[in-house]
Amino acid sequence: MAELKHLSAIIVGVKIMFDVALVSQLRGAQCHVLRFVPTKFKNKMSFRMHVRKFKVQGTITTNKLNGRITALTTQSSSWSQYIANYRALRNFASKLSDLRSRIVEVSERNRRYHLDIADQAIYNNINLMSVLGNTLSRSTEGATDDWANELDVPNDNINEPKVVALVGMYGSGSTHVREIYKHQQTIKRFDSYLWITLSQDVNATKIFMDMMKQLSGDSSSQPEYTGEDELAHGIQGKLKRKQFLLVFDDLWTTQAWHSIKRALPQDIKKGSLVIVTTEIVHVAKDCTESVDHIYWVQQIPKRKSFNRLKEYILVSGNSKMTREDKEDFEDLELESLEVPEPPFNTIEQVLRKCSGLELAIQALGQLLASKPPQRWGKLCDDLPSLLYNNHPMLKDIRKVMIQRYNNLPPYLKPCFLYLSIFPENFDIKVETVVDRWLTEGLVRDRTGMCHRAVAQEYLAELFDRSMIVFSKLRKNRSCKTCWIHPMMRDILVMISQEEKVSTTIGPRKSCSLLVKRLRHVTLDGQSERKLARCVDLSGIRSLTVFNEPSESIAALICSSQLRALRVLDVSNARGFQITQKDIRSVGELRHLRYLNLYRSNICELPSSIGMLPFLQLLNVRKTLITKLPREVTQLSRIQSLRASRRTEDFCHNRRNRCCCDSGVTVPKGIENLQDIEWLDIVEIKDNHGSKIEALGKLASLKHLGLTALQWRTAKKTNLQESHIMSLERLPCLVMLALLDNSYISERLIFYAKAFRELKTLEIFRVPKLKTVIFTEEAVPQLRSLAIRYCTLRLKGENNLKLRYVHLEGGVKIGITEKMNAL
Structure with a gap:
């Protein structure tokens, strides 16, 4: 045996x-x-x-x-x-x-045959996330945007035209620029106006010939010369000493920019402007002299989207509305959608589907106009199928989105397709995406980089291509959640089913699939049929729950056909709670690599948790767990262990009650988890010295959170200055959090050559700490410092190279001026 x-x-x-x-x-x-x-x-x-x-x-x-x-x-x-x-x-x-x-x-x-795929990043020598952060701070929303002020600000270099880049998803930049372009043509401020629409495959000769025709004012005339260099010189001659407005619409590559910018003259009239629209951030960066000249085009606000949708429906030449319906529709107000009434009760759903994208508003407006209002509800339900099957009125937006998907490199396609498991208009946690990509094996090896760093580059490249956008940012401007446009998600869902990748089971969702064997299944509500009748359970590799399914989670886990499951994620379950009964048999899922029980109502992990030899991530944060079982130390492949218990306590200001995270007790033998990189929140109280010594043996540990929530006790059993020295030796530690009375000494000193890789330090609710000292050459990589609800003095601040500082409470520091500059 x-x-x-x-x-x-x-x-x-x-x-x-x-x-x-x-x-x-x-x-x-x-x-x-x-x-x-x-x-x-x-x-x-x-x-x-x-x-x-x-x-x-x-x-x-x-x-x-x-x-x-x-x-x-x-x-x-x-x-x-x-x-x-x-x-x-x-x-x-x-x-x-x-x-x-x-x-x-x-x-x-x-x-x-030289078919090896190079999956190196397509951008070089720029900090993409920094560029994205700066770009988002200069967003646009209409014809009166801040970016339009660039028309009135001449370039510092009088001999070259100023170049401004607008970045937006699926052609949204073109819409904004066209309004400004038409307005400028009306007031005739510039001597020359040129609008050049680019394609994915740029032919510089054709572009230059188009520019010559627009400059001559005769679209039927042929240039005197046809050579590429001759055309470029001819354009320079016609624009020399003139004030011009030139738009390059839909630029795809930096190579295309370098081939067409040769036609820009050097000797121009002050005030000339070149506007570039693109969907790719690093292309915009390459076109401009500074990131300050890059602007992010936000989606159209809801009220403006509503008005434009009404306009497209009412002016349509093939409208099927009766006179009475048209009069009622003209009187329809946005506020009335809060209590929708037939036949226009689907307008709110249509606005969510458009999500402020001009191309989507135009397409859906024309589609709704082609049917009577009584059929709009059915039309919305069938929209994903109509979009994917190339309905004549949706072919333009489908072409744009399919082209963007097909243009992704091979290593990004499965990662982007994987995002179809999340519901429409859902704020997707970036941290969850990275963890699940890693667990599913979608991240390739790259020389000199860990898999997590490669996954983060994949995510950055999807941001760079405007395939996903920021939805929420942290205080340090890093991305917390991201979002996919609903119509792009519809296309991903259809592709996923066709490729036998994933499907969603719920009300009116994939209950009768032609393909039964799929790798990823999402449960999003009650279904008329049992899961086993919708899909082949033996083929499921990941199961994600959002809304309460028809069958209990316990029944699914106990199913003998679900033994090949690798991912079980119930962290986003809404309307119901995962209980102790549901996870009783989780040890039977021997191939499980990812188990996320965030915010569930479990009070302990079953002892069978130790029977999961391949488990890489275990998340039991904000549960009712107080301690981890000793079987956890048998998880030799675990890389991320996140645990905390929900506790209602008073906030620091003692005015309101709030839900706080308290630490959990870890068992002896935690030092056996040599592959672990993320460990929080560990409660330090009894026998704390041996625990800290054990933590100091975790050579791969990068993120560590410590706490000792003891508001009602006076025991001095928490972390002291001598114990910090046990953690200084951790070679990979990049994040350290001291929380809730976890440190009881009055002084905390960071000595030279200690914590060589530490980048983030957080100190929250540590009232006994009075002084934090950074000696010379201490924590050389520290870039983020957050101190909250503490009364202390900070010394040695000149030895730090901080990029982000967040202080709350009575913190006395000597870097006030430096922080203001930051």
Whole structure:
């Protein structure tokens, strides 16, 4: 029996390595096949079917292997079953050997034909997130925007035109600029006006010829010369010593910018302006002299969206509205949508679907106008299908969004497609996205970088391409949550089902799927049919819960068909609570890698938690747990362990009650978790010295949160200055949080060469601490300092290179002037 279990464990490990390699190689090769096939063949049904078979080959193979692994590793009370499984291992081993040879063959073929995919970041030498933060602080909302003031601010360099870039998703920058452009043409402020619409494949010669025609004022005339250099010189001659307004609309690459900017003259009249619209932040950065000349185009506000939607519906030439309906619709006000009444009760839903995107407002306005108001509700329900199946009135917006998706590099497509599991208009936590990408194996190896850093670069590149946008920022301007446009999500959902990736089960959602075997399933409310009748449970790798499903979570976990599950996330469950009963059998999910029970009503983890050998992330924050079981120390692969208990207590000002996080007690043996990188919140009280010493042995630890919430006790058993020295030796620690009486000495000194990698320090509610001293060369990487609800003095501040400082309470410091500058 022991030999069988040992051999099965070895095969599981080997299989994990093989399935990642196989899927990566097959998908990579498929992407390159598509690049070299002429467009006219891509639309042929036979070719599309062949590509689809090629694409899912890796997924089918891994599903079969997972089924075999589950059968081999499932415990059985019958010795005959053990013997049968043991005999099956020989056949299984031969299949693995054949699989390995296929992987090597595909890999060699990729190298032979130079098909290896380079997944390095497309932007260089800029801090993208910094650029994004600066850009968001200069956003636009209409024709009277701050960016329009650039028309009145001449360039410091009198010999060159000023270049301003507008960044927005799905062509929203074009709409804003066009209003300004038309207004400037009306007042005739500039000597020359040029509007150049670009494409993804820029032909500099054609662009220069278009510019010459606009400058000559005759669109039918042909330039005297057709050479690229000659045309560029001709344009410079016509714009020389003139004040002009030039718009390059929809720029895709920096290479295109460098090829077309050659036509810009050097000797111009003061006040000339070049406006570039793009969806890519690093392209905008390359066009401008400074990030101060980059502006983010926000989505149209709700009231303005409502008025534009009404306008598009009313002026449509094929309106199906009756005279009475049209009169009622003209009188409709935005405030009346709060209590919707038929037949216009779907307008609020349409506005959410548009989410302030001009292209979406125009398309849906024309679509609604083509049907009587009584059918608008059905139209909204069918919108995802109509959009994906290229309805004539939605073809423009579909073309734009599909083009943006297809233009993603191969390593980003599965990551972006994975976001379809989240509901419409949902604020997606960036931290959750990164953790789940890592757990699902969607992040590739990159030389010299850890997987988390690579995942964060993937996320940054999606921001860079305006595929996702910020929805909430932290106080230090870093991104907390992100958002996908609802119509782009609709396309992702349809692609996910077609590619057998994911689906959502809920009211009127995917209850009768043509494809039953999908890897990722989202439960978003009550369904008329049981989950087992909608999808094949044995193929599910991740299960995410948002609204209470038809079946209990406990029944799903106990299901013998769900044994291959890797991700269980109930952190966003709304309208119901996960209880102790629901997770009683969680130890049966032997392949689980991600378990998120955030804000659930559990009071303890079952002892079977130690039977999850592959678990990488465990989140039990804001639960009722007070201590972790000793079986947690058996989770040798755990990388993130986040635990805290909800407690109602008075806030620092003692005026209001609030929900605070208290720490949990960790068991002895915590030092066994050598792969752990994130550990919070650990309660330090009894035997605190041995615990701190154990924490000091966690060589991979990067984030550590300590607390000792003892408002009603006078025991001095908390962290002291001598214990900090045990943590100084942690080579990877980048974040340290001292919370709620966790430190009881009056002085805290950071000595030279201590905490070499520490970047973030937080000190909250530590009343006994009176002085914090930073000696020379201490914490050289510290960039963020937050001290709240403490009365203390800060010394040695000149030794710090801080970028973010947040202080609350009676903190006396000597860096007031420096902080004001920050």
